[in-house]
Amino acid sequence: MAALATADLLPRPDNVPRRGSRHRLPCPMCHQEFDLFAAPWCGHMHNEPSKLCPHCDACSCSHPAYDEPGFWRDPPARFRANGFERLFLLYL
Numbered sequence: 001m002a003a004l005a006t007a008d009l010l011p012r013p014d015n016v017p018r019r020g021s022r023h024r025l026p027c028p029m030c031h032q033e034f035d036l037f038a039a040p041w042c043g044h045m046h047n048e049p050s051k052l053c054p055h056c057d058a059c060s061c062s063h064p065a066y067d068e069p070g071f072w073r074d075p076p077a078r079f080r081a082n083g084f085e086r087l088f089l090l091y092l
């Protein structure tokens, strides 16, 4: 339908990122706040990849808790939607 296509081109008030698509938290390494979901994945493949902090440029793989099974849980749906297969508790 032409009407539908036209409507898709109009600016929409809900065009801003929805709540839940961002997750700001202090970096586990340098403690400066960053958006976890927007940060790039690190390239480490030895276990779970982590996120690169835009401030210190470090991923969380070398964090002392990263190898501790007690610091891992099944991720909530919005973490899964952002590529997390397991959740590092310091990312909450």
Ligand SMILES: [Zn+2]
Pocket: 027, 028, 029, 030, 031, 032, 053, 054, 055, 056, 057, 058
């Ligand atoms: Zn950092």
Ligand SMILES: [Zn+2]
Pocket: 042, 043, 044, 049, 050, 059, 060, 061, 062
């Ligand atoms: Zn890493």
